[in-house]
Amino acid sequence: MPAEQIDRLTSIARRRMVTANQYIFRDGDEAVSFAAILSGVVKLIKTTASGEQHIIGLMYAPEFLGHTFSNNHRFSAAAATEVELCTFPRTSFSRLLAEFPAMERWLFEFTARELDICRDWTLMLGRKSSYERVASLLLMIARRARYTGCAPLPDNYAQFELPLTRSELADYLGLTLETVSRKISRLKYKGVIELRGTREVIVPDIGVLSVVANMDSCGEGLTDRQLFTQQS
């Protein structure tokens, strides 16, 4: 990015810290600013017609929050962990975009990628079993943690703190918290993951996790009843 753009950006930027579980903006609010995530994890939350709230996405650094076009937010954003933001007043930011087409184009690409990710997720939610869904979500978090984590990690190994509670994981996946808990227990029993306490997750081999996430080999020849008298 050319120096001039960076200068102009920093001239309108403001740093903002948000503590865990605090809202950044709410569904329906006027979109007064645009923000880049510098560190931490942000939950995207949608409020349905009937008033329930549901998690529809997670955003990590270095991604963006906010709509470029519509004047109101279409979902809420809340900090899942402590979050460090870099915010830009929306009007000034729009002006910059108009001035630097390359920047707008970059944002466009970012949005297009988001759309691809969302479509993949749709596919996932539609067809996968609960076991695969939990594995898929852990896989996604593990992969993103590898990028944002500072420690150089050996290949195929991941270790991270879950930014969500069981209840939130369940909500994201369209399951109940009990089911999520059972599937996590099963992943642990199978050796796919290890747990330190209840939030710290270790994935010894990401390849194994991704196999579990994609295919339907949950039972591996044995029915659940044969293993545990518990559902797969």
Added chain:
Amino acid sequence: MPAEQIDRLTSIARRRMVTANQYIFRDGDEAVSFAAILSGVVKLIKTTASGEQHIIGLMYAPEFLGHTFSNNHRFSAAAATEVELCTFPRTSFSRLLAEFPAMERWLFEFTARELDICRDWTLMLGRKSSYERVASLLLMIARRARYTGCAPLPDNYAQFELPLTRSELADYLGLTLETVSRKISRLKYKGVIELRGTREVIVPDIGVLSVVANMDSCGEGLTDRQLFTQQS
């Protein structure tokens, strides 16, 4: 849109007709062209790692097909009905975009809206019951049919031909074709929809359909067994 842009666009445009069930492009193909849908309905189809194909979206006129950035398609597109396309060679089209920022911006907005729609759909698939899902899909198709249909329709009334088979509807919704069939039967029994033959759907009151689609009032006081000995 200024006359110059339109001229330039038409100068590189080519008309293309596609018969029902014919592919327009395939997942992984090099993206050689960009297309506007002039009439008809297009299915977006994703191929999973395990090779199954699944419908992930429907596109109506006057929407767009094709990626502006990535060089390969991330999903397949096939005609659901007879489709009339207006195609543009991708390289010339990209050049035009660079030349007319307003056009690029318009496409950007379109993509952002697509993302919103996709997120709503994700929410839907995650939590709604089969009955609500079928109702939601019919509602979406009914609403879009109202726009594209030429006949001036009285408020709250819709009539349209389903562009998908039961099996395709089921695939889109992450259900089985049997379940979809049952739910459609139930919608008919409840008077929410009427059927002429098997594809032609009449929605006497779209408001009623949207109520069914959003809330969980499927039983309306009676369990299914009490009604039919059939599932909700």
Added chain:
DNA sequence: CGGGATATTGATGCCGTTCAAAAACAGTGG
């Protein structure tokens, strides 16, 4: 009318939910 594809209907079983209880965890004050 006939035959293949598509759609409806039926019966049964499994997966995820629901309701319920116990266990692990985190925070607080003694």
Added chain:
DNA sequence: CCACTGTTTTTGAACGGCATCAATATCCCG
């Protein structure tokens, strides 16, 4: 450090919705 309390997580048992397997019925088109 430990007892105490509220919250989060795990585990258990039973129920219900959707899938699966199977049989009919209907549509479409020559």
